Each structure stands twice: as C-alpha cells, then as structure tokens.
Amino acid sequence: MKLSYTVLEGEYARAGEASSAVKKVLKQLGVPAPVIRKIAIAMYEAEINMVIHANGGVVDVDILPDKVFIQLTDTGPGIPDIEMAKREGFSTASDEARDLGFGAGMGIPNMIRNSDFFNIKSEVGKGTTVEIAVNL
Amino acid sequence: MGYMNTMQKHHSVELIPDKCIGCTDCIKRCPTEAIRVRNSKATIDENLCIDCGVCIRVCRNHAKRAVTNGLDVINDKRFKYKVVIPAPSLYSQFLRNTSINAVLTALKRIGFDDVLEVSRAAEMVTEETVKVLKEEARLKPMISSACPAVIRLMAMRFPSLMDNIMPVAAPIDVAASAARRMAMRKGYKADEVGVFFISPCSAKATAAMYPIGMEKSDVDGVISIADVYLPLRNIMAKLDPSEYEDLCQRSFEGMGWAATGGESADARIENAIAVDGLENVIRVLEQVEDGQLDDVDFIEANACMSGCVGGPLTVVNGYVARNVLKKVRANAASIPTDRGRAVDIPKGSVNLRLTKKISAANLQRFGQDMGEAIKNMEDIEAIYAQLPHIDCGSCGAPNCNAFAEDVVLDGIPVEDCIFMMRRKVKELAEEMADLAKKMPQTMTGD
Numbered sequence: 001m002k003l004s005y006t007v008l009e010g011e012y013a014r015a016g017e018a019s020s021a022v023k024k025v026l027k028q029l030g031v032p033a034p035v036i037r038k039i040a041i042a043m044y045e046a047e048i049n050m051v052i053h054a055n056g057g058v059v060d061v062d063i064l065p066d067k068v069f070i071q072l073t074d075t076g077p078g079i080p081d082i083e084m085a086k087r088e089g090f091s092t093a094s095d096e097a098r099d100l101g102f103g104a105g106m107g108i109p110n111m112i113r114n115s116d117f118f119n120i121k122s123e124v125g126k127g128t129t130v131e132i133a134v135n136l
Numbered sequence: 137m138g139y140m141n142t143m144q145k146h147h148s149v150e151l152i153p154d155k156c157i158g159c160t161d162c163i164k165r166c167p168t169e170a171i172r173v174r175n176s177k178a179t180i181d182e183n184l185c186i187d188c189g190v191c192i193r194v195c196r197n198h199a200k201r202a203v204t205n206g207l208d209v210i211n212d213k214r215f216k217y218k219v220v221i222p223a224p225s226l227y228s229q230f231l232r233n234t235s236i237n238a239v240l241t242a243l244k245r246i247g248f249d250d251v252l253e254v255s256r257a258a259e260m261v262t263e264e265t266v267k268v269l270k271e272e273a274r275l276k277p278m279i280s281s282a283c284p285a286v287i288r289l290m291a292m293r294f295p296s297l298m299d300n301i302m303p304v305a306a307p308i309d310v311a312a313s314a315a316r317r318m319a320m321r322k323g324y325k326a327d328e329v330g331v332f333f334i335s336p337c338s339a340k341a342t343a344a345m346y347p348i349g350m351e352k353s354d355v356d357g358v359i360s361i362a363d364v365y366l367p368l369r370n371i372m373a374k375l376d377p378s379e380y381e382d383l384c385q386r387s388f389e390g391m392g393w394a395a396t397g398g399e400s401a402d403a404r405i406e407n408a409i410a411v412d413g414l415e416n417v418i419r420v421l422e423q424v425e426d427g428q429l430d431d432v433d434f435i436e437a438n439a440c441m442s443g444c445v446g447g448p449l450t451v452v453n454g455y456v457a458r459n460v461l462k463k464v465r466a467n468a469a470s471i472p473t474d475r476g477r478a479v480d481i482p483k484g485s486v487n488l489r490l491t492k493k494i495s496a497a498n499l500q501r502f503g504q505d506m507g508e509a510i511k512n513m514e515d516i517e518a519i520y521a522q523l524p525h526i527d528c529g530s531c532g533a534p535n536c537n538a539f540a541e542d543v544v545l546d547g548i549p550v551e552d553c554i555f556m557m558r559r560k561v562k563e564l565a566e567e568m569a570d571l572a573k574k575m576p577q578t579m580t581g582d
C-alpha cells in the first residue's frame with residue numbers, strides 16, 4: 001500500500017509527524033517491533049533533515065508484504081559532498097537547529113545503520129532524494 | 137480478531153448501561169479509542185482498554201465506573217488479621233488535616249489491624265531502581281514501571297519499547313507481600329491475612345489484583361480513595377491529636393512518588409524526564425521510539441495530570457492535592473517519632489524485581505498476516521476517502537478513521553455514517569425520479 005506525506009518548511013515542532021503516522025500504520029499491520037524501530041529511526045532522521053537542511057519536501061512510502069520502501073524528496077540546496085555528509089559527526093546544521101537539539105551529524109549514519117538498502121542522490125541547487133528500504 | 141495477551145484480560149473500568157445515554161463524550165476522549173457507541177450505549181472493547189479512567193472522569197452521567205471492593209471487604213470472615221496498604225496519594229486528600237498519623241489512625245479505626253505505607257515500599261523500589269541504572273549494558277532510557285496505565289499503553293502502542301521498562305516491582309506489590317509476611321511473623325497463617333490496597337485509580341486497582349510482570353499478587357482487596365474518603369474524614373474530624381497513633385513510617389521521599397517527578401527525585405536521577413497526562417506521555421514515547429532520547433537515563437511517566445494525586449478515583453483536584461502533599465510531607469518530617477522505621481521491611485524478604493517479562497499485546501486486529509493486513513488497510517483507506525472527515529462521532533466511533541476501520545474489520549454498515557446514509561438516500565431518490573419519468577412502452581403511443 002502507498003502512503004504520501006508533505007513535510008512543511010521550517011516546521012521544527014511538527015517535524016516527525018510523517019514518521020509518526022507511518023509507525024502507526026506499521027504497528028497496525030503487525031510489523032515486528034524491532035523492524036518498526038529501525039524504520040522509525042531511519043525515516044525520522046531523513047524527515048528531520050528535510051526540515052533543517054532543506055525547505056521541507058515529500059515523503060512517499062510503499063509498504064509491501066516483504067519490505068517497506070521510503071523515498072524522501074526535497075528541492076533544497078543539495079549536498080556538495082555526499083561521502084563527507086555520510087561521516088559520523090559531520091554537520092552543517094545552523095545555530096538555530098543546534099539550539100533545538102539537532103545537528104549531531106549522526107542522521108545519515110543512523111539511516112545507513114537502520115536500513116537494508118540506502119541511497120542518497122543530490123544535486124547542488126536542485127535538491128536531495130533519500131531512498132530507504134527495510135526488509136520485513 | 138486475535139489478542140493473546142493476559143494483561144488485556146482483566147479490567148476494572150466498566151460501563152453502567154442504565155446510566156449511559158449514548159453521547160460521544162467518552163468515545164472522543166479515550167486515549168486508545170477503545171469505546172464505541174453500539175445500540176446507544178458506550179461499550180468498551182476490553183482488548184483496547186488500558187484502565188486509565190479517563191472515561192470515568194469525563195462522563196457527566198457517571199456511567200463509567202471502576203469496579204473495586206468497597207469498604208465491605210473488611211467484614212470478610214476469611215481474614216483474621218487485616219492490613220491496609222494506603223497509596224501515598226491518600227494523604228493529599230484532606231485539605232484541613234495534613235497529619236499522616238491522623239489518616240493512618242483513622243484507617244485503623246475503620247477496622248484494619250495494621251497499616252503499612254506503600255510509600256515505604258516505594259523507597260525500597262527506589263534503591264533497586266538506582267541499582268539497575270548503575271548496571272552496564274542497560275538500554276537507555278529506562279521507563280518507570282510504576283503507572284500500570286502507561287505500561288498497558290506501551291504494550292499496545294509501543295511494543296518496541298518493552299525492554300526499556302524498568303524491571304523493578306511496583307511499590308504496591310512490594311508493600312502487599314511485606315504486609316503479609318509481617319503479619320505471618322505475628323503468628324497468622326498466610327491465608328488468614330487480608331491485605332487491602334487503598335487506590336487512587338482504576339489502573340492500579342486492576343494491577344493490584346492482576347499484577348503486571350509478576351506471577352501473583354498479595355493484594356486481597358482494593359478500595360478506592362473515593363469510597364474511603366468520607367468515612368475517613370468523619371473519623372478524623374472526631375479524633376483528638378492526642379489519640380493519633382504513631383504509625384507513620386517516615387518515608388517522606390517515597391510519598392513523593394504520588395506526584396509527577398517524585399520518583400526520579402527520590403532516586404536522585406538528574407538526567408530524567410517526568411511526564412504526565414497520556415497525550416504527553418504518548419508524545420515522549422514517540423520520541424524514545426525515534427531514538428531521540430537515547431541520552432536520557434530515566435523516564436517517569438504518569439497517565440494522570442499531576443501524577444497519582446490526580447488519579448480518577450481521588451476526590452480532590454490533582455493540582456490542589458499536589459500542594460497538600462507537599463505540606464503533608466513537610467508536616468510529618470517536622471514531628472519526631474519513636475516508631476519511625478521500626479516497622480522497616482527486612483531486606484531480602486520481598487521481591488524487588490519483576491519476575492515475568494512484560495510482553496507486548498499481540499494486536500492482530502488488521503489481519504493474521506501482512507498480506508491480509510495490507511489488503512484490509514487499503515480497504516480502510518478507500519472507505520475513509522469517501523467519509524466527510526469531520527469526526528462528528530454520530531456513527532458511534534471517535535473519528536472517521538476509526539469508523540472506516542470498524543466498517544472493514546468489524547462489518548459495521550457504512551450507512552451508520554449519517555452522511556453516507558444521506559448520500560445513499562439521495563442516489564435512491566434520483567433513481568426513483570428517473571424511473572418515474574420512464575413510461576412503460578405499452579402506455580406510450582401517440
């Protein structure tokens with residue numbers, strides 16, 4: 001089944017609502033708890049990144065009997081050096097975001113750790129697309 | 137629909153059908169969406185109810201209640217020696233008398249042979265909590281096991297956090313088994329001792345009889361604060377301070393557990409979050425689930441605003457009670473006492489850890505396997521798309537989404553939605569109008 005969410009620009013307080021909604025559906029479907037936890041963490045981090053590093057975006061989720069596929073697309077500033085962005089502790093988060101507790105530079109590493117498939121495509125000035133798949 | 141969880145089998149909250157007028161107040165407020173109006177009565181789905189007591193609080197017709205024993209249990213002839221174990225929230229209910237010895241003396245006069253304060257047991261649990269927090273390789277954050285409504289909520293909505301639950305026993309269970317053992321030391325046989333818990337809430341009333349994370353309970357009966365309040369107040373009003381027995385065990389830190397923040401304060405945990413009110417609790421647990429609170433040591437979560445002093449079976453407003461509790465603690469601390477901890481619970485005589493793993497509720501409401509569940513979920517989405525999304529509640533479900541689930545999963549007719557009914561009537565009327573325009577060919581002819 002397919003689900004789609006819009007993540008709003010600058011809405012720090014509401015960031016995480018899409019992952020929360022997906023979590024609810026996965027629980028209802030009876031997805032095992034450890035798998036939900038992986039999906040929750042990976043998707044939350046990616047959703048937050050769309051808010052703190054880009055200007056919001058769209059999340060498309062496809063739930064299949066054997067896997068969950070999540071695509072997060074934004075039209076933000078893009079990432080110049082993806083290998084650098086994948087490093088633990090690397091962050092360009094603004095002071096504003098840091099004051100709110102974001103910007104530990106662990107988001108992408110956590111997405112990689114908690115997914116069975118991870119891909120990030122980005123073009124400077126155009127935007128970023130993150131793809132996450134977790135096997136059920 | 138298969139639910140395989142013993143925790144969900146036992147409940148104290150129930151509907152009094154005669155008083156229910158079938159309004160939508162409680163169905164909209166129930167945090168687990170466990171209530172539906174069926175045949176104009178607000179019925180509770182036992183598989184979803186967590187005994188939080190919110191519905192008891194909101195019903196203006198008093199049609200929801202918690203089943204407890206009532207004061208009559210003390211006349212039960214089976215018991216030769218009766219020990220009462222009051223929750224510390226009881227002390228916060230008497231605005232004009234903040235003496236703990238007054239409350240405890242009055243309790244004995246009601247007909248109990250001895251008292252053992254749950255707050256004393258809470259302090260022993262605190263020591264155990266501190267030990268657990270020092271253990272290496274524990275999960276972070278640990279979540280308090282003290283509020284049974286929160287634990288049941290977690291079993292249903294946060295299955296991935298079950299291992300984060302603090303594996304210590306609830307203070308009631310510790311107090312109850314200590315009470316029985318202390319009476320047995322006086323020469324009574326185990327089954328001659330009656331242990332009665334004075335409860336601020338429905339969740340604890342259920343958990344006292346059917347403990348979570350333990351094999352069996354030492355509690356023989358539960359009396360709500362509301363039921364004991366007036367008799368106690370009447371006795372207290374007549375007691376002269378010179379008549380107060382020195383029964384207080386000076387467990388002032390343990391008393392703090394009755395209000396939000398008290399448990400972590402007692403354990404001196406700096407890096408702790410104390411959250412109350414189920415909506416807030418759910419929000420914090422969501423964050424734990426998302427891995428956002430992995431650096432926090434401890435989460436103290438209470439279903440009720442202000443904590444147990446605001447429990448659904450208390451009498452005084454929770455915020456007022458919280459202030460009274462502060463005075464009670466200060467007052468008791470200022471009175472010297474001989475007894476003090478003389479009735480201390482011997483270490484090692486009671487179990488301070490949970491003996492059974494608390495497991496998640498096996499909610500398979502949406503289907504036995506993923507394929508079936510996804511199919512049902514898609515059907516639900518399709519029904520939901522046709523509904524007006526105004527969550528009016530006149531279908532008997534708390535919102536349009538829950539109604540769509542009921543239609544697909546429970547076979548509720550979609551016409552129970554008045555908007556869908558109206559649409560159908562309109563379609564039929566149009567069809568009839570069309571038919572009325574048609575003339576049988578036998579009657580036509582120019």
Ligand SMILES: Nc1ncnc2c1ncn2[C@@H]1O[C@H](COP(=O)(O)OP(=O)(O)O)[C@@H](O)[C@H]1O
Pocket residue numbers: 045049050053054074076077078079085086090091092093102103104105106107108109128
């Ligand atoms: N959607 C995005 N748009 C632009 N830049 C991004 C996006 N996601 C991640 N980045 C870049 O990658 C870096 C690392 O991301 P992450 O590991 O989540 O750490 P953090 O968010 O704490 O900075 C960010 O600081 C940012 O420079």
Ligand code: SF4
Pocket residue numbers: 149165166167168169170171180184185186187188189190191192
């Ligand atoms: S006790 Fe709480 S969970 Fe149970 S029906 Fe009432 S409001 Fe819902």
Ligand code: SF4
Pocket residue numbers: 188282283284285286336337338339340438439440443444445446447448
């Ligand atoms: S907070 Fe206390 S009174 Fe309220 S449900 Fe939980 S245990 Fe009961």
Ligand SMILES: [Mg+2]
Pocket residue numbers: 045048049103105106107108
């Ligand atoms: Mg990030």
